Amino acid sequence: MTFPDRFLLVQRSLAAFGRVARSQPRFMLIMIGAAWGVVREAIQPVTWRRSVQIEFWRNLRQMTGGGLVSVLVVAVLTGFGIVAQAVYWLGFAGMAQMTGSILSTVLVREIAPVLVGIILLGRSGMLIVTDLGNITLQKQLRVLNGQGIDPFIALLLPRSLAMTVSGFTLGMVFSLIALTMGYFVCWMKNIVTMPIWSFMFQVISSVHPEDYISIPLKFLLSGFAVGLSCCLSGMDITSEDDLTTILPKGFSRGIMSVMAINVALDVIF
Numbered sequence: 001m002t003f004p005d006r007f008l009l010v011q012r013s014l015a016a017f018g019r020v021a022r023s024q025p026r027f028m029l030i031m032i033g034a035a036w037g038v039v040r041e042a043i044q045p046v047t048w049r050r051s052v053q054i055e056f057w058r059n060l061r062q063m064t065g066g067g068l069v070s071v072l073v074v075a076v077l078t079g080f081g082i083v084a085q086a087v088y089w090l091g092f093a094g095m096a097q098m099t100g101s102i103l104s105t106v107l108v109r110e111i112a113p114v115l116v117g118i119i120l121l122g123r124s125g126m127l128i129v130t131d132l133g134n135i136t137l138q139k140q141l142r143v144l145n146g147q148g149i150d151p152f153i154a155l156l157l158p159r160s161l162a163m164t165v166s167g168f169t170l171g172m173v174f175s176l177i178a179l180t181m182g183y184f185v186c187w188m189k190n191i192v193t194m195p196i197w198s199f200m201f202q203v204i205s206s207v208h209p210e211d212y213i214s215i216p217l218k219f220l221l222s223g224f225a226v227g228l229s230c231c232l233s234g235m236d237i238t239s240e241d242d243l244t245t246i247l248p249k250g251f252s253r254g255i256m257s258v259m260a261i262n263v264a265l266d267v268i269f
Contacts, residue, residue: 027229027232027236027253030232030236031225031228031229031232031257034152034156034228034231034232035224035228037152038156038157038160038161038224038228041152041153041157042157042161047153047157051154052153052154052157052158053158055154055155055158055159056158056161056162057162059124059158059159059162059163060162060165060166062124062127063120063123063124063162063163063166064165064166064169064170066123066124067119067120067123067124067166067170068170068173070119070123071116071119071170071173071174071177072173072177074115074119074174075173075174075175075177075178075181076177076178076181078107078111078115078174078178078181078182079177079178079179079180079181079182079183079184079185080181080182080185082106082107082111082178082182083103083107083178083179083181083182083183083185083186084182084185084186084189086103086106086107086182087103087182087183087186087192103179103182103203103206104203104204104206104207104211105211107175107178107179108175108179108203108207108211108215109211109214109215109218110262110266112171112174112175112178112219113171113215113218113219113222113258113261113262114222114258114259114262115174116167116170116171116174116219116222116223117167117222117223117225117226117254117258117261118255118258119170120163120166120167120170120222120223120226120227121226121230121251121254121255121258122251124163124166125163125226125227125229125230125250125251125254126230126247126250126251128159128227128230128231128234129230129233129234129246129247129250129251130234130243130246130247131234132155132230132231132234132235133233133234133235133237133241133243133246135155135234135235136234136235136237137237137239137241137242141235151235155231155235156228156231156232156235159227159230159231160224160227160228160231161224161227162227163223163224163226163227163228163230164220164221164223164224164227165223166223167219167220167222167223167224167226168216168219168220168223170219171218171219171222171223172219179199179200179203180196183196183199183200184196210269211269213269214265214266214268214269217265218261218262218265221261221265222258222261222262225254225257225258225260225261226254226257226258228257229250229253229254229256229257230250230253230254232253233246233249233250233253233254234246234250
């Protein structure tokens with residue numbers, strides 16, 4: 001092999017390695033930039049034109065109302081499974097005084113944000129990926145740009161912020177229903193005899209001061225990450241993509257976003 005052939009081989013190898021290295025953090029960097037753009041534009045009153053407000057409220061109703069039934073069902077099952085079993089086995093082991101601490105740490109802080117994020121991803125996130133994917137494939141983004149409408153403000157911003165509010169709302173509903181259902185299961189089996197307000201007070205009083213910040217942040221940022229990743233997945237496609245490729249990609253990106261947010265907040269707090 002001559003020297004030019006070897007040089008060409010090395011050059012192609014480095015180019016292939018560079019493409020892989022760039023493609024891995026590419027979407028993460030896009031999400032970071034888009035997140036900052038959403039925050040910067042959301043605090044400007046001129047952004048909230050009538051069309052943006054209508055899009056925000058329409059998506060908020062769809063996300064919160066559409067995901068409410070799923071959240072209620074999962075919360076009831078979680079109350080039957082996790083809360084009731086935790087109360088029973090802690091009482092059996094003589095550690096009933098730790099019930100509030102275990103439930104506030106494991107259920108409300110760790111499990112609830114992940115489950116709510118997955119519900120939002122499957123119930124509303126995939127609709128966003130499909131909707132924006134079809135708009136992108138049909139070249140309608142170029143039409144909006146030609147009409148002087150910024151797709152970032154008209155499409156991405158209201159959807160991601162609506163998902164943020166929906167994540168917090170559904171997260172609070174999930175936590176309350178799961179704890180309530182777990183209490184009633186234990187009460188009917190005579191595992192606990194205290195009133196429900198005493199049970200709730202025990203859980204609330206065991207919450208650490210930093211959890212009053214981390215728990216709402218997890219619900220808010222999990223919803224924001226799901227909405228942002230789904231919007232970007234739908235808009236960041238090529239002519240070679242279709243629904244069979246963008247839906248799995250959007251789902252995996254949404255799952256990774258939810259897990260990354262929760263892990264990052266656990267490290268910080």
